[in-house]
Amino acid sequence: MAQVILQQVSKTYPGGVIAVHPLDLHIAHGEFVVLVGPSGCGKSTTLRMIAGLEEITGGTVAIGDRVVNEVEPRDRNIAMVFQNYALYPHMDVRENLEFGLRMRKMPREEITRRVDDAARILGIELLLKRKPRALSGGQRQRVALGRAIVRDPDVFLFDEPLSNLDAKMRVQMRAEIARLHHRLGATMIYVTHDQTEAMTLGQRIVVMKDGVVQQVAAPLELYERPANRFVAGFIGSPAMNFLSGHLERAEGLRFITDSGDSVAMPADFAPAARLLDRPTVMGIRPEHIDLAAAGAASGLAAPVQVVESLGSETMVHLGLKSGTFVVRFPGQAAAKIDKPLAVNLRADGIRLFDADEQGLALPTA
Ligand SMILES: Nc1ncnc2c1ncn2[C@@H]1O[C@H](COP(=O)(O)OP(=O)(O)O)[C@@H](O)[C@H]1O
Numbered sequence: 587m588a589q590v591i592l593q594q595v596s597k598t599y600p601g602g603v604i605a606v607h608p609l610d611l612h613i614a615h616g617e618f619v620v621l622v623g624p625s626g627c628g629k630s631t632t633l634r635m636i637a638g639l640e641e642i643t644g645g646t647v648a649i650g651d652r653v654v655n656e657v658e659p660r661d662r663n664i665a666m667v668f669q670n671y672a673l674y675p676h677m678d679v680r681e682n683l684e685f686g687l688r689m690r691k692m693p694r695e696e697i698t699r700r701v702d703d704a705a706r707i708l709g710i711e712l713l714l715k716r717k718p719r720a721l722s723g724g725q726r727q728r729v730a731l732g733r734a735i736v737r738d739p740d741v742f743l744f745d746e747p748l749s750n751l752d753a754k755m756r757v758q759m760r761a762e763i764a765r766l767h768h769r770l771g772a773t774m775i776y777v778t779h780d781q782t783e784a785m786t787l788g789q790r791i792v793v794m795k796d797g798v799v800q801q802v803a804a805p806l807e808l809y810e811r812p813a814n815r816f817v818a819g820f821i822g823s824p825a826m827n828f829l830s831g832h833l834e835r836a837e838g839l840r841f842i843t844d845s846g847d848s849v850a851m852p853a854d855f856a857p858a859a860r861l862l863d864r865p866t867v868m869g870i871r872p873e874h875i876d877l878a879a880a881g882a883a884s885g886l887a888a889p890v891q892v893v894e895s896l897g898s899e900t901m902v903h904l905g906l907k908s909g910t911f912v913v914r915f916p917g918q919a920a921a922k923i924d925k926p927l928a929v930n931l932r933a934d935g936i937r938l939f940d941a942d943e944q945g946l947a948l949p950t951a
């Protein structure tokens with residue numbers, strides 16, 4: 587069973603940079619786990635410690651039933667796919683796929699069988715005689731995936747494998763990697779800075795910031811119940827709106843921002859009394875805001891600054907005293923620049939956070 591267990595794994599680079607603070611993570615056999623976070627948060631370092639490409643400063647890494655801290659990368663039965671495909675330019679695709687297996691002195695027929703299987707899985711049978719320079723970026727990345735598949739590893743490790751591809755190819759390869767996981771049932775650990783990739787691929791997502799794990803959860807759990815403000819702002823696009831201020835009761839419940847905006851809270855939003863009259867950050871996603879009916883009372887009205895019409899949806903940027911407040915409407919919305927727009931917050935979309943740096947989520951009940 588190729589589970590992967592990290593216990594108190596940490597990394598300090600020479601010179602004292604703490605790239606990863608002690609991290610615990612239990613990845614089940616066959617699970618697809620994504621490490622996500624902004625550039626420099628320690629994702630690659632964590633992956634490279636699992637691969638054995640980076641020495642571990644503290645803690646243990648186990649693959650299957652064995653602690654591998656002292657095991658060479660080549661003996662860990664892992665396969666890694668990077669952003670840079672690093673194919674051998676003078677070899678054709680078949681030779682590129684065969685190379686690692688030949689180095690391991692695998693029998694000829696077994697090599698052919700594995701390469702043919704991988705080529706079929708990836709739909710690159712017709713490319714086997716081509717040199718890498720005659721391939722598109724997406725085809726090259728497929729060959730790089732193929733090189734991992736033929737190894738039949740216990741664990742696949744991906745480090746931003748799609749970053750070099752154009753947007754359309756990225757979406758296509760993302761779906762192929764998801765299919766591959768479904769088909770092979772192998773343990774996969776995938777690193778990306780792209781929250782959409784994380785949300786669409788991961789069965790579980792590990793959100794990291796500054797070398798510290800912020801939350802480990804299934805995608806929708808992260809979206810619905812972010813543990814803190816960082817996760818709330820990182821997951822979801824366009825990002826959650828945040829307002830700093832406090833809740834107070836005056837002609838109904840209102841959120842008064844530090845800059846002087848006054849937002850009427852929806853009638854069905856009923857926070858506990860201890861959440862009133864204290865510094866709080868309120869978060870609400872653009873999709874949890876509705877256009878107010880004409881003439882009716884609204885939660886908030888502010889001038890329109892930007893209208894982004896995407897056809898299937900419209901993003902409207904409202905200019906509050908506190909800053910930009912993004913609202914997302916399905917379909918097409920008739921919003922005019924500089925004209926005020928009245929909207930209502932949806933009660934079940936409202937999240938409250940501590941106003942301090944950590945910004946922990948506050949249970950609203
Ligand atoms: N070889 C290295 N020597 C010193 N510092 C490094 C080295 N590699 C990475 N770092 C630092 O460790 C931190 C985490 O890096 P990395 O794991 O590459 O982040 P990510 O993959 O999330 O972008 C960063 O601050 C980075 O500058």
Ligand SMILES: [Mg+2]
Nearest residue numbers: 626629630631
């Ligand atoms: Mg990286």
